[in-house]
Amino acid sequence: MITMNEVWKTYPNGVMAINGIDIHIEKGEFVYVVGPSGAGKSTFIKLMYREEKPTRGAITIDTEELAKLKERHIPRLRRKIGVVFQDFKLLPSLTVYENVAFALEVIEESKANIRRRVMQVLDVVRLKNKARFLPHELSGGEQQRVAIARAIVNNPSVLIADEPTGNLDPETSWEIMRILEEINERGTTIVMATHNKEIVNTIRKRVIAIEGGRVARDEVKGDYGYER
Ligand code: ADP
Ligand code: ADP
Numbered sequence: 001m002i003t004m005n006e007v008w009k010t011y012p013n014g015v016m017a018i019n020g021i022d023i024h025i026e027k028g029e030f031v032y033v034v035g036p037s038g039a040g041k042s043t044f045i046k047l048m049y050r051e052e053k054p055t056r057g058a059i060t061i062d063t064e065e066l067a068k069l070k071e072r073h074i075p076r077l078r079r080k081i082g083v084v085f086q087d088f089k090l091l092p093s094l095t096v097y098e099n100v101a102f103a104l105e106v107i108e109e110s111k112a113n114i115r116r117r118v119m120q121v122l123d124v125v126r127l128k129n130k131a132r133f134l135p136h137e138l139s140g141g142e143q144q145r146v147a148i149a150r151a152i153v154n155n156p157s158v159l160i161a162d163e164p165t166g167n168l169d170p171e172t173s174w175e176i177m178r179i180l181e182e183i184n185e186r187g188t189t190i191v192m193a194t195h196n197k198e199i200v201n202t203i204r205k206r207v208i209a210i211e212g213g214r215v216a217r218d219e220v221k222g223d224y225g226y227e228r
Contacts, residue, residue, distance in 0.1 A: 008020055017213050124149065
C-alpha cells in the first residue's frame, strides 16, 4: 500500500529532515508516527501525500510511484489519500455540507448522488444534524469530524492525519479516535502522526518512531516511548 525505499529529504535551506527511510505499510494497517519535535514526522507524512518531494529515493502509494506521477495525475492521487490536519482547515464561509461536498470529486454526478454521499459520510462522523451549520458554530471536535468527513468523502485507500487531536481536549480526542478506528475497520489504511501518549499507549497499534529523520523504532502494538 505505502512503500518508502531509501528516502531522503533535504529542504532548500539545507535542513536534512529525512535521512534514509525504508518502510512498508500494508493495506488496512493503522500506524502511529511518533517522535520528538523536529524529528521529521511532518515531513515524513508530507512526502506521503506529495506535499513535499523526496530529494532521493522512491515512494509508492497503491502501486503508483509518486515521483513518476505527472502533474495532471495528482488529482487522482489526492483521491486515494485523504488528509486531516491539527487545525482542521475548513473553509469558514461554507456550511458543513458544503465543505464536504466541495471536496467531492464529481464527474457529472447527479445532485441526488452527491447528497447521498455527503450525508453518508456526515453520518459516519455523526454530524448529519449539523449539515447547515458554519464551522464557527461548531466545537473543535465537531470541526475535526467535518474535516474527517471531507477527507473520506472520495473513499480514499489511505487516510493521513497530522496530529488530529492536537487541538482537542482529552474526551474529544477519544471520540475522534473511535471514528478513526471505525474508518480503519472499514478497510482504510490510517497513518497518524501524534504526540498523544495516552492514546498511543491505550489503543495499541503499530508505532513508527522517527528520530533525526530516521526510523528509530518500528513495533507492532508499540508504545509511545517518550515522556510526552
Ligand atoms: P516534526 O513534525 O517531527 O516536528 P518536521 O518534519 O516538521 O518535524 O521537521 C523536521 C526538520 O525539518 C526540522 O528541523 C524542521 O525545522 C525542518 N523543516 C520542516 N519544514 C521545513 C521547511 N519547509 N523548510 C525548511 N526546513 C523545514
Ligand atoms: P435526508 O436524506 O436525511 O433527508 P437531506 O438531504 O434532506 O437529508 O439533508 C439533510 C441536511 O443536509 C439538512 O439539514 C439539509 O438542509 C442539509 N443539506 C442538504 N443538501 C444541502 C446543500 N446542498 N447545502 C446545504 N445543506 C444541505
